[in-house]
Amino acid sequence: MAITSTGFQTPATSRVGLAPSVYDKVLLIGADETPLLTLMGQGSKVTSTKHSWITDTLAEPKKNAQLEISDFTGAKKSTKQELSNNTQIFTTEVMVSKTMQAVKTYGGKELEHEISKAAKEHKLDIEYALLGLGRDSNVKLSVFKEPTARTDSSAAEMAGLFHYVAKGVGAFSSGKRGNVLAFDSTGNWQGAATPLTENELSQILQQIWDSGATPKDVFIGATLKKAINKIATRQFGNDKAINTRVVTLETDFGKVNFRMHRFLSKKYGLDDVLIAGDFSYAKNGLLIPTTIEDVATSKTAKQKRYYTECSLEVRVPDAFAIGVGLKA
Template identity: 60%
Template sequence: MALSSMDFTPPATQNVKLKPSVYEKIIQIGASETPLLNKIGTSSVTSPLLHSWLTDTLADPKKNANLELSKFNGETKNTTQKTSNATQIFITEVSVTTALMKAKQYGGNEMEYQVGKKTKEHKRDIEFALFGLGRDSDVKVSVFKEHVQAQNGVSGEMAGLFHYIAKGQTSFSGGKRGNVLAFDEAKDWSGTPSLLTEDKLSQILQSIWDSGATPKDVFLGASLKPAINKLATRIFGNEKNLVGNVMSLETDFGTINFHLHRLLSPKYGLGDVLIAGDFEFMKHGLYIPTFIEDVPTDATAKAKRFYTQSTLEVRNADAFAIGVGLSSVEGGVLKLKK
């Protein structure tokens, strides 16, 4: 009888020889470099080309008063929708010559150093894709692009979170594109940004609350942090409710945790962006979880390759809202609508 991965013999209580997942191990390396990837959980993907998931919505509340003797009315509507995203292959390679691996140098073993460095770079590339960055020269086009399914000679590209939070809308109308809210003067993310006030923050959070979800976390960049600092100062005085890189504020919607994100910066064209939501409804879908393999080579060197095939899964777009066209102006008046 063959020994399976689940088998063990007393006094053993489990198969302790099974190695932990490489993905789970590297996710903890350089966590501050990839706060979104470290925040969202994972899901299992079964197709190497296109991953789909089902979403459903609750009916709006209504008056429900009936006679003691009432007719049966079992009207039921099928509101389930299927949403899809392509899987994307991420590859990061490292090669160190035999001579360099043998050399004594500051920082210890060169291969170990390079593997640690490439681990962070591999994760950052995945984080980059979760935002939909790098897919078009115009950032405001790139982040909304739909997925590209892999074909012979065509690399698969996942759609980023903006695409799903926009809920299929292809343009802004009345300052909205699905759950993406534009606060710039033109109301379409093309005009001059406006000051991030507590009123605007409340509007973003309220849109999530009204959809039936509870906003729990906010991601923003250093450009908008001064506005949040003023908000915190007004609420807490000179004492900031700050733990590590996370600031927590009490709001009408509960405790909201604010996280700094390096990609939400002018360098990447997202310095005027704030992303809020319940990130339990966002998953990193793994078809092939990250692994590291030795690569055969005829060169006098040792080579390794990081490989991940995955996608983004947004299970409920209404659990999120994105504010764009925002700025942080020194001396601005910030008021929170209660």
């Protein structure tokens, strides 16, 4: 009888002894450096290079008063929508010479050190893609780009979170692009930034609440953290907790966790951005979970490669809202 991943027999009471996924281990390395990926967690198994899912919305409330005997109209139509993303291949390579494997180095063995460092770099590359960064020299175009399919001569690129939160709207109108709210002077993420206060924060969270979801987490960079500190100080007084990486505030919509994100900075062109939502509605779907494999080489060195093929899945775009054009 074949040994399988699920089968067991007496005296065993469960299937044990399976090695944990490399992906699970990689998630634990430098978790605070990739907070989006860590908070989203792993999605459902992806089975195609083009990954699709169905989302739906609730109808707006309306007056509903009927006669005791009334007719069945049956006028309601389906509001389901299909969303899709392409899987993107991520690789991070390590090569250490035979000499460097043999000699003593500070910090331990060189190969193990490089493998650990590469795991962090691999995760950061995935986090970078989750935000739609690096796809255009203009960050404000890059983050909204649609997914692109692979060809024989070009790699596939998945769309990031902004693309789905924009809900298919191609440009800002009256300060909105789907659930992306622009607070700058021109209302299109091109003008002078507006100070972030309780009013702007409430508008962003209200957008999620009005859609039927509950905002639970907010990602900000170091610049906008100063504004949140001011709000926290007014709420708590002189509280040391406001200087921590995660601040929990009472809002009109319940408790919300404010989390720091390194990519929401001037370096990446996103220092004026605040991302809010219920991140249980976004997942990183895996077509090929992270593996670390030996790569054959004729060189006098040892080569290893991290490999992941995955796709961002935003199951309910209305569970998110993004504020842009903000300052402390």
